[in-house]
Amino acid sequence: MTRTRVKICGFTRPDDAVAAARLGVDAVGLVFHPQSPRHVSVERAREIASALPAFVTAVGLFVDAQPKVIEQVLAQVPLGLLQFHGHEPPEACRRYGRPYIKAIRMAADVDLEREAARYHDSCGLLVDTWHPVAAGGTGERFDWARIPGDLPLPVILAGGLAPDNVAAAIRQVRPWAVDVSSGVESAKGIKDPARMAAFIREVRHGDST
């Protein structure tokens, strides 16, 4: 049985991230995007990332950030993976020599096979809902049928996932990983332990059915 990996994004408090790790989360997302309600300072991000146990990955999320900003974060926060959630071309994702995932927001004209070829050296495509204003963390889903079954990169499914739909999403898409923010929160940036536990439980349910 495949174990779908789980990333929970948008932590703002170390205790929430530690609770997520204890529940079995594989990756913890830290948002370095000042317009996001889940934005964290470098100092807070370092506290959160440093609190994680071995084998839980801290993911740094950027949206069209200046290289100087990313380099400052990299110098101070022990990140295991970079997530580019804006319009960064492949060369901008590669310039740090770090493993990265690229978010693709599913606007009507997106061709995922083409995007997989462009970002062929990424660790995966995070496929998320397109929104006219917000870059991510919308809590809205998209039509999962738009994801081809034979993409050559690991698919990280995001966008409006929650305990009540993640098992169905896994059964339909069979992604490498799922990613959630709004669906496990009690308020923006505040993760709810009961909802995180329910989400992980439903991921395992999806894996086994």
Ligand SMILES: O=C(O)c1ccccc1NCC(=O)[C@H](O)[C@H](O)COP(=O)(O)O
């Ligand atoms: O979470 C944010 O506030 C955010 C802001 C700007 C760009 C990306 C952002 N989050 C990225 C994520 O990886 C989210 O987990 C993903 O968009 C899914 O969010 P949700 O639909 O709320 O589960």
